[in-house]
Amino acid sequence: MVLHQDGVGEPDELERLWTPYRMAYIRGENKPTDPAASQCPFCRIPSLDDEAGLVVHRGETAYVVLNLYPYSPGHLMVVPYRHVPEYVDTDDAEAAEMAALTxxxxxxxxxxxxxxxxxxxxxxxxAGGAGIAAHLHQHVVPRWVGDANFMPIIGRTKTLPQLLGETRRLLAEAWPTA
Structure with a gap:
């Protein structure tokens, strides 16, 4: 349907896949405006229970969490607990654990x-593209041949076949124990 300024459309033979949850990301909702740790979602997540925070695994100096706005199913982030903006700001223990968790x-x-x-x-x-620049996080994005088809390129839409809670549960259950 081609939409006109008045919101009324004409049929165009295209199907629609609605992803309204993405509007929160597009609008920047819940994105901290202050780089202080008090507003940082990556500093708040560890205080939540694993399901509410989408935490897959908690380590000594870093944790693994599902991306709330994933590029593909299973898109995780490895995040140091400490509020640091850049990789060079991590100490040796944080850098080593982030590598091992990745x-x-x-x-x-x-x-x-x-x-x-x-x-x-x-x-x-x-400038480097960090959505939350004040707190370092490393993306781990699973990919499949053909997953970057016309949907994200033309439709600016990602299709995710599984709810985040279910993805978190599967990954947390499969995460190896020490």
Whole structure:
């Protein structure tokens, strides 16, 4: 349906996949305006229970959490507990645990979903694309051949076949214990 300024449309033979939860991200809702730790969602998440916070695993210096606005099913983030903005600000223990948790995240996601590929990375600073620049977080994004089809490119929409709570439960149950 082609929408006109007055909101009335004409049929165009296209189907619609509505993802209204994405509007919170687009509008920047719940995004901290102050870089202080008191407003930081990554500082608040550890105080929540695992289900409410979408926490998959808690380590000594860092934790693993599902992305609230995932690029693909199983999109996780490895986050230090300490409120630091850049990778160079982590201490040796944080950097080592983040690396170990990232390796475990890849293995766990692969065991649960069979993802054949991954994008792993950190966006540092607003200019670097970080949505929350004040608190470092590393993305672990599972990928499948053909997953970046026309939907995100033309439709600016990601299709996710599973609710976040169910994804969190599957990954948390599959996460290896020490």
């Amino acid at each position: 390796k475990t995240a890849v293995r766990t996601i692969r065991s649960v979903s069979g993802a054949p590929g991954f994008n792993i990375g950190m966006n540092q600073g607003e």
